[in-house]
Amino acid sequence: MKRIFALLLCITLISASFYGCGKKEEAPTNTKTETGSEVSSSTDSASNIGKFPISEEKITLDIIVTRGSQQPSWNDIYVWKKYEEMTNIYINWIEVSSSERSEKISTALASGDMPDVFLRCKVSASDLLLYGEQGLFVDLTENDMLQTYAPNYWNYLSKYADTRASVQYPSGAIYAFPQVNDGPELRVSRKVFFNKNWLDRLGLELPRTTEEFYNVLKAFKEQDANGNGDPNDEIPMSTGDFAAFQDSFLGAFGLSNRGQQNQIVDWDIENNKPRLIAGSDDYKNMLQFMNRLYTEGLIDQELFTMDGANFLTKAEDDRIGCFAFANLSSVPSDTTENWVGLEEALEGPDGHKLWAPVRAHFHSTGAAVISSTNEHLEETLQWLDYFWSDEGNLFYHYGDVGVTAVAKDDGSYDWTDEIYDKMTGSVTFDEVVSSYTPYVGGNNPVVEVWSYFGGGETQPIPAQTARNLFKYGTDVYWPSFTFTTEENDQLTPIQTDINKYIQSARTEFIIGTRSFDTWDSYLADLDKMGLSTMLEIYGAAIERFENMQ
Numbered sequence: 001m002k003r004i005f006a007l008l009l010c011i012t013l014i015s016a017s018f019y020g021c022g023k024k025e026e027a028p029t030n031t032k033t034e035t036g037s038e039v040s041s042s043t044d045s046a047s048n049i050g051k052f053p054i055s056e057e058k059i060t061l062d063i064i065v066t067r068g069s070q071q072p073s074w075n076d077i078y079v080w081k082k083y084e085e086m087t088n089i090y091i092n093w094i095e096v097s098s099s100e101r102s103e104k105i106s107t108a109l110a111s112g113d114m115p116d117v118f119l120r121c122k123v124s125a126s127d128l129l130l131y132g133e134q135g136l137f138v139d140l141t142e143n144d145m146l147q148t149y150a151p152n153y154w155n156y157l158s159k160y161a162d163t164r165a166s167v168q169y170p171s172g173a174i175y176a177f178p179q180v181n182d183g184p185e186l187r188v189s190r191k192v193f194f195n196k197n198w199l200d201r202l203g204l205e206l207p208r209t210t211e212e213f214y215n216v217l218k219a220f221k222e223q224d225a226n227g228n229g230d231p232n233d234e235i236p237m238s239t240g241d242f243a244a245f246q247d248s249f250l251g252a253f254g255l256s257n258r259g260q261q262n263q264i265v266d267w268d269i270e271n272n273k274p275r276l277i278a279g280s281d282d283y284k285n286m287l288q289f290m291n292r293l294y295t296e297g298l299i300d301q302e303l304f305t306m307d308g309a310n311f312l313t314k315a316e317d318d319r320i321g322c323f324a325f326a327n328l329s330s331v332p333s334d335t336t337e338n339w340v341g342l343e344e345a346l347e348g349p350d351g352h353k354l355w356a357p358v359r360a361h362f363h364s365t366g367a368a369v370i371s372s373t374n375e376h377l378e379e380t381l382q383w384l385d386y387f388w389s390d391e392g393n394l395f396y397h398y399g400d401v402g403v404t405a406v407a408k409d410d411g412s413y414d415w416t417d418e419i420y421d422k423m424t425g426s427v428t429f430d431e432v433v434s435s436y437t438p439y440v441g442g443n444n445p446v447v448e449v450w451s452y453f454g455g456g457e458t459q460p461i462p463a464q465t466a467r468n469l470f471k472y473g474t475d476v477y478w479p480s481f482t483f484t485t486e487e488n489d490q491l492t493p494i495q496t497d498i499n500k501y502i503q504s505a506r507t508e509f510i511i512g513t514r515s516f517d518t519w520d521s522y523l524a525d526l527d528k529m530g531l532s533t534m535l536e537i538y539g540a541a542i543e544r545f546e547n548m549q
Helices: 078-087 101-111 125-133 142-149 151-159 161-167 196-202 210-222 242-253 281-295 308-316 333-338 377-388 390-398 429-433 460-470 485-511 516-528 531-548
Strands: 059-066 089-096 116-119 177-181 191-195 235-238 265-268 273-276 320-325 339-341 362-370 405-407 413-415
Touching (some): 059 377, 125 485, 151 161, 161 177, 161 531, 191 460, 196 210, 210 235, 210 281, 242 320, 265 531, 273 531, 281 516, 308 320, 339 460, 362 377, 485 516
Parallel strands (some): 059 089
Antiparallel strands (some): 177 362, 265 273
16 A cells, blocks of 8 residues: 545546646636536646646556445446546555445554555544644645645635635645535535425415425325325425434524534624524524424424335325425435425524525545655646546546537536446446446545536436525535644544534424423533533634635
8 A cells, every 4th residue: 555545536538638737826717607617727737737648657556445335346447447548547446345444544544554545535634633743644735736736626725715724724734635516506415395296286385484384284284285085194294314304494593604514503693703503592493493393293203213215115105295305316216306396495483594504615525635655646646636627527427528428408417328228127327327437425536516416416306406595595604624633632522522412402302302491401511511612612713714715
């Protein structure tokens, strides 16, 4: 092996050039707007940076990669085979499953027998800091190496402070390539979908307020919405994802007002300071609303124990009136046209009309990490940076246009008919496309955009729903904050205990086993866990972010 975290992907037309060497602090030029791709494309060029092959002499890199359960050997993926020919960089893939990933990474770091890159290994922000400060991961800011050898990535960081603040530590170090999402279709992470047949049968419209939402669910429950003659088998709202359920109501109660990247702290607008979301009066009001829905049987009583198979069975039996999720992949594929997405954010009882589950541009860190034992650092950076160009991004997700993919009139791409013909019998979509592209399974060190991403979020109904709800996002999106080692040492145990307590109490409040009369004691318990210290640490991180912009 040799190095630490890698990158992936490969994308399209094998033209001679894939990016230029941009000026060090110059803002990037984007190929599309927020409604489409925001992949950087620098225009300057210098020496051989950005040209194929990357190396005149054959280079071999050792890369540990997380291989998805439906993926073939990475030696057999079309994009990687083609990319080796393009770059003259050949990969010794060390494939691990998600279940063994942590152990393999720990063993490599402890022994010093490291790969050149760790790819799709989900190295956490705290581990990046820990091992980076020990010198095991390369600090990509040293010697201007990002500006010189990864100009597309650097330009993106220069343009989007929320992404840069999510990967750059207080010391200034950057240890990884992340995954980022652009455009409403992928930044809006949760949506609410309604059974269109039920709405039409009862003459109902999509709700615009939380009270209208309550009334729609009540009608679903009481008026035999599925029309089978049994007025008691309807489940007005269900979900196989509690987080999606909760996130769909946060904004209506003025919560999570700095975007979805931070699930525990947002901004107290009245007092101009960070606040614990789950310690606010607005949060209490939201739980009381959820308790009302639960006790009246308007929410699935298996809300906290639902699994995908159970949810699918209920959907197949036409028992579900609405649900919260990222897309329509959890319902039978032949019923997706029966669903319609919420068209606007719900307005809450105090006039809040915010759609909270919208990400900053940043999605997740640790998608590609380069180890300090890598002897081909410059070439590795160029190898990864290609996928941050518009051309490279397309290649990574679809291979070659005209060979494995076709361009569509709306600016997006799709697989060829020959590839779709292989999706027969029990063979899944992911199984087939995994022979051509490495993106299946996520944590890819790329910019994900709807035009190149073939996931369920980009299908017409979820995509349009996301565009509608994106209009109701916040004006300020916080990054996924990074902390110093000292801050992490204090924050981690406090936040772990507080999160655990919040989740337990939340369930009890919603199902009614804990009275809201105990709210003051609930707040007192949070204070005893070190809440003030946690908020002080977040306050420092927020100040660093504001100074970065």
